[in-house]
Amino acid sequence: MISEEEKEELKIELAKLEDEISTLRQVLAAKEKHLVEIKQKLGISLMNELKQNFSKSWHDMQTTSAYKKTHETLSHAGQKATAAISNVGTAISKKFGDMRSHSISYSIRHSISMPAMRNSPTFKSFEEKVETTVTSLKTKVGGTSNTGGSFEEVLSSTAHASAQSSLAGTRVPESEEELQC
DSSP states (O other): OOOHHHHHHHHHHHHHHHHHHHHHHHHHHHHHHHHHHHHHHHTOOHHHHHHHHHHHHHHHHHTSHHHHHHHHHHHHHHHHHHHHHHHHHHHHHHHHHHHHHHSTTOOHHHHSOHHHHHTSHHHHHHHHHHHHHHHHHIIIIIOSOOTTOOHHHHHHHHHHHHHHHHHTTOOOOOSHHHHOO
């Protein structure tokens, strides 16, 4: 326990500290007001300060090793994806070119039925290449997740999206000649 004399000394010290804190708050408020006035005279606004702080923080983040490594990895993955998509595009073009050369002036609709086309060796080969490419991309870019579906699901989804865009205002062929390849 503390004596009465010590309690009085502590109460006096407490009162002095409270007065000092109050004085410091007043001084701080005055200095903050003066700071705002100087910034206004210099044309420095809160928005400019935020922009400068953001720019500095962004620059600091870009110089971290984690950011650099992530940027390099994503850049490399993007290059791989671009190459894979280019290969798929080339394969599609080649397969359609083969189909055109075999279907002398007949539309695809009239030359072969969709089930027969899906069971043809050419389509099966193309389907395997696309599935291999998609699996490879998933493994390299996003892990082994199977959220993309099978080739048939992707093909159906693409056909559905194409049909939706046709309904949304794209031009529909008017004659049989426009449907031919």
